[in-house]
Amino acid sequence: MRTMTRAVLVGLLATLAAAPPASAETVRIGFITSLSGPAGIIGKHMKDSVELALDHLGRRVGGLDVEVIYGDDQQKPDVGKQVADEMLKKHKVHFVSGIIWSNVMLAVAPVVTRERVFMIGTNAGPHQLAGKDCSEYFFTTSWQNDQTPEAMGKYMTDQGLTDVHIMAPNYAAGKDMLSGFKRYFRGRIIAEVYTQVNQPDYQAEISQIRAANPKAVFVFYPGAMGIQFVKQYAQAGLREQIPLYSVYTIDEVTLPALKEAALGIWETRYWSPDLSNEANTKYVSDFRKKYGYTPAFYGAQSYDGVMLIDAAVRAVKGDLANKAGMIAAMRKADYKSTRGPYKYNLNHFPIENFYLLKTVRTPEGEFAMQIQKTVFENHKDAYAKDCGMQW
Amino acid sequence: MLLVLEQGLNGLQYGVMLFLMAAGLTLVFGIMNLVNLAHGSLYMVGAYLATAFARWTGSFVLGALLALPATLLVGVVVEVIALRTLYERDHLDQVLATFGLILFFNELVAIVWGRAAIYTSLPPSLSGSFVLLPGLRYPTYRALVILVGVAAAVFLYVLVTSTRLGMLIRAGASNRTMVAALGVNIRRLYTLVFGLGAALAGLAGLMAGPIYAVQPGMGEQILIQVFVVIIIGGIGSIRGAVAGAMVVGMVDTLGRAFLRPTLSTIVSPAAADKAGPALASMLIYLMMAAVLFFRPQGLFPTRGR
Numbered sequence: 001m002r003t004m005t006r007a008v009l010v011g012l013l014a015t016l017a018a019a020p021p022a023s024a025e026t027v028r029i030g031f032i033t034s035l036s037g038p039a040g041i042i043g044k045h046m047k048d049s050v051e052l053a054l055d056h057l058g059r060r061v062g063g064l065d066v067e068v069i070y071g072d073d074q075q076k077p078d079v080g081k082q083v084a085d086e087m088l089k090k091h092k093v094h095f096v097s098g099i100i101w102s103n104v105m106l107a108v109a110p111v112v113t114r115e116r117v118f119m120i121g122t123n124a125g126p127h128q129l130a131g132k133d134c135s136e137y138f139f140t141t142s143w144q145n146d147q148t149p150e151a152m153g154k155y156m157t158d159q160g161l162t163d164v165h166i167m168a169p170n171y172a173a174g175k176d177m178l179s180g181f182k183r184y185f186r187g188r189i190i191a192e193v194y195t196q197v198n199q200p201d202y203q204a205e206i207s208q209i210r211a212a213n214p215k216a217v218f219v220f221y222p223g224a225m226g227i228q229f230v231k232q233y234a235q236a237g238l239r240e241q242i243p244l245y246s247v248y249t250i251d252e253v254t255l256p257a258l259k260e261a262a263l264g265i266w267e268t269r270y271w272s273p274d275l276s277n278e279a280n281t282k283y284v285s286d287f288r289k290k291y292g293y294t295p296a297f298y299g300a301q302s303y304d305g306v307m308l309i310d311a312a313v314r315a316v317k318g319d320l321a322n323k324a325g326m327i328a329a330m331r332k333a334d335y336k337s338t339r340g341p342y343k344y345n346l347n348h349f350p351i352e353n354f355y356l357l358k359t360v361r362t363p364e365g366e367f368a369m370q371i372q373k374t375v376f377e378n379h380k381d382a383y384a385k386d387c388g389m390q391w
Numbered sequence: 392m393l394l395v396l397e398q399g400l401n402g403l404q405y406g407v408m409l410f411l412m413a414a415g416l417t418l419v420f421g422i423m424n425l426v427n428l429a430h431g432s433l434y435m436v437g438a439y440l441a442t443a444f445a446r447w448t449g450s451f452v453l454g455a456l457l458a459l460p461a462t463l464l465v466g467v468v469v470e471v472i473a474l475r476t477l478y479e480r481d482h483l484d485q486v487l488a489t490f491g492l493i494l495f496f497n498e499l500v501a502i503v504w505g506r507a508a509i510y511t512s513l514p515p516s517l518s519g520s521f522v523l524l525p526g527l528r529y530p531t532y533r534a535l536v537i538l539v540g541v542a543a544a545v546f547l548y549v550l551v552t553s554t555r556l557g558m559l560i561r562a563g564a565s566n567r568t569m570v571a572a573l574g575v576n577i578r579r580l581y582t583l584v585f586g587l588g589a590a591l592a593g594l595a596g597l598m599a600g601p602i603y604a605v606q607p608g609m610g611e612q613i614l615i616q617v618f619v620v621i622i623i624g625g626i627g628s629i630r631g632a633v634a635g636a637m638v639v640g641m642v643d644t645l646g647r648a649f650l651r652p653t654l655s656t657i658v659s660p661a662a663a664d665k666a667g668p669a670l671a672s673m674l675i676y677l678m679m680a681a682v683l684f685f686r687p688q689g690l691f692p693t694r695g696r
Contacts, residue, residue, distance in 0.1 A: 192664065195647070201602070201603070205647065207401060208648055224606060232602055235520070253507070257507065257508035
């Protein structure tokens with residue numbers, strides 16, 4: 001009996017030893033995004049971009065072997081947190097990256113940074129993480145949520161627009177988007193409406209808009225919500241009557257499903273496939289070649305995320321225990337970003353340009369977003385002063 | 392006043408869509424005692440098939456006409472292959488198995504048509520809006536949805552109340568064992584009812600295509616509201632599905648439109664801004680909770696059980 005117990009114990013130890021060792025030769029990156037459900041397409045843009053970045057780096061990150069573990073948050077904060085926990089405890093990742101939704105990010109980021117593991121956000125930029133909840137271990141390659149609508153608020157003010165109706169889904173990012181817009185918009189806002197997240201039908205809200213008859217409508221409806229809102233807005237016949245301005249609503253994810261319905265709609269954004277710089281041209285053309293479709297900004301940010309990690313690991317010569325060294329390296333943003341060179345603000349959010357984009361039909365008959373002009377140069381977010389990090 | 396009327400129409404249109412989904416779900420539950428979570432998948436299949444057929448034939452109407460029998464066929468195949476074995480099992484097994492079907496269908500359409508939402512167009516004659524009353528413009532397509540939905544409801548009413556098949560359906564809903572004992576081929580009846588339910592879900596789906604995003608997982612977004620409808624209406628009852636769908640459609644739409652402005656006359660506008668949207672999205676669930684508390688069998692329960 002005793003020998004049997006011992007045999008079992010030995011077997012158990014052997015199994016434990018056979019589990020993946022936490023060796024220093026492999027960089028492990030946990031990439032969390034939405035891979036199923038209505039937002040699955042956004043996750044695909046991001047995952048495909050991570051894979052392309054790895055291709056460009058010869059399947060090595062900072063000179064080390066790399067393992068990327070993908071996790072599906074199903075657009076739910078609790079699921080995202082579970083996935084992150086598993087990555088930290090089971091896979092012992094060195095970096096967690098990705099995350100589309102601000103409410104998921106707010107649940108995941110503290111769990112990761114508390115363990116002194118790097119959180120490299122590649123989309124969501126809730127204001128809490130830019131301000132009082134900022135962390136040395138949190139970096140983002142995207143933007144703070146308020147910044148993009150701030151650019152739209154500025155542009156619409158410059159156009160002399162007033163009596164505007166503004167709308168967004170009722171969650172963390174929706175509120176940031178509308179408060180960013182209000183920070184720079186000087187005209188009158190006649191209604192501020194929040195709808196349910198993933199609500200498919202907007203006819204009730206559209207009828208209210210028609211009745212109120214504003215001079216312009218500003219919305220934030222990412223992903224499928226944008227497809228449905230813009231389609232229904234056009235069908236209600238409002239497109240010709242009341243111009244639509246948006247952020248994160250018309251992009252390369254939603255354009256293929258919207259086509260004509262999106263023509264002429266204005267957006268602001270820090271990036272566009274037609275942004276001209278060496279890294280971006282390479283990214284966009286190789287992406288189209290490999291996957292056969294045009295990437296959206298979600299993808300460009302995720303590509304940049306891998307490149308930022310690569311630069312950090314390279315700077316410490318593969319010594320993943322040297323976290324202070326990696327923080328110092330990432331603060332320099334010393335890599336070829338798809339948006340062109342940029343600097344990090346004290347809260348680890350980019351100081352970057354924002355452009356005005358318009359949906360146009362290209363000479364080849366396709367629908368695309370094109371940069372019209374620069375709205376903000378080296379624009380900082382409004383929350384860095386609450387952060388308190390000094391470097 | 393015109394605005395209230397317009398929002399009423401919006402509520403009616405939403406209710407009609409919910410009814411088409413709820414009718415199939417409630418029939419299947421009432422007669423076969425089967426909880427079918429995959430009902431939303433049939434809605435999605437209807438939307439995808441209509442889009443594919445419309446692209447293939449170049450005509451929206453033809454696409455819709457082809458998609459309807461095709462979805463019915465998909466429903467029959469699913470019933471014969473997957474669901475037959477589940478009738479005798481308990482509800483938890485059915486939930487698990489039909490949840491598996493959801494995953495299967497979502498992946499299947501992602502493999503065939505890709506994960507991105509696909510483009511669905513409307514013929515120009517339907518894509519605009521028309522003047523319903525002086526000062527009231529309404530989207531042509533939404534008006535069509537109301538008409539088709541009401542026609543489908545009338546068809547279903549006639550089918551259930553005055554045909555032989557309808558008599559069997561009603562008998563099956565009241566007492567299955569007795570119907571089988573009387574020598575009716577209950578298996579064929581099950582297949583027929585399931586196919587009918589699938590076709591109704593497909594009809595809802597193909598009409599939803601041009602207004603919603605046609606993409607994997609679109610069925611689950613509406614399925615939750617449909618369950619609310621059949622719980623409010625009374626599980627297994629067609630009349631309950633009509634009533635439940637109208638109540639949910641109206642309450643949800645009118646709540647979203649008028650709750651915030653109404654609240655702001657009672658409390659401060661800032662508080663109304665905060666509470667309004669949250670409360671509007673909770674309304675139908677609050678109503679469901681109230682129905683469950685005061686009348687757990689629903690507003691129009693089936694007799695005989």
